[in-house]
Amino acid sequence: MPQPPPRLTLVLGGARSGKSLHAEALIETCPAPWLYLATAQAWDDEMRDRIALHRERRPAGWITRDVPMDLPEAVAAATGPVLVDCLTLWLTNLILSEADVEAATEALLAACAGAPGPVVLVGNEVGLGIVPDNALARRFRDVAGRLHQRLARRADHVVFMVAGLPMIVKPQPGATS
Template structure:
């Protein structure tokens, strides 16, 4: 049985760095499952900065839509870090995919993993109610998906200003 760790917090709170350290504390090599897509120069720069921060102990597996498939393809290769769940959700919504079905499939897949999985997600419940339907749909979906992942996770950490607080 594998361990699932969820790392949540606000934007730019330090979640990714803490998750990277945590994943590498489990083994000397890890797989970074990246969900981001570079649709413009600014996002290309963000992705490049993330890649530059990681060392040679990381293997990158890019997967913007099929996280369940990414887990299957990388299980047995050591700990995996998924960064990030909310970008994955955004990708699903923009692709007009059924995020509820994909989320349920992902939750089921987590239970079948041999190697640990560390998941980064944004905490969206502390902000204001968005002013448009798509943003409200995203906020609601992210909150529900985070709750489902937290429920099946062995550990949940909330990151605030670079400091992790273990909540489960």
């Protein structure tokens, strides 16, 4: 039987890299029910279809809460295993609503530290491409990079997904605990 994930896991990768499926598999090693904190907002039909496909593929045992803005509060209220998908959509929501991103980040870090069960966080790695040509996109890239760095420092386990394959970033291969 697979071991449950450690207290805090960060799963990063590019678009369609297998992040969500990997994160779901990690959480499903814990006894159900599993809490899925979804940060996406369905602004158009294409996004509504993406959200529906995500929900349909998950087996029974998942409880989904839509938390486009109130992610720290939802993590803090969790009573068992929780998956957050995804951090970068949450940041988009915060930035576009002109919310205090730093305060929200601090609240999320505190909520993750106090969570009673495993927390698996999913985020899109957006810093591997060219420098964006506009200020908003550069701000987003920078804020996402800083959030991922802060979470990775606190995480027990960090995975970078490439073409559906998990690359373990932390702990380092061969490291002893």
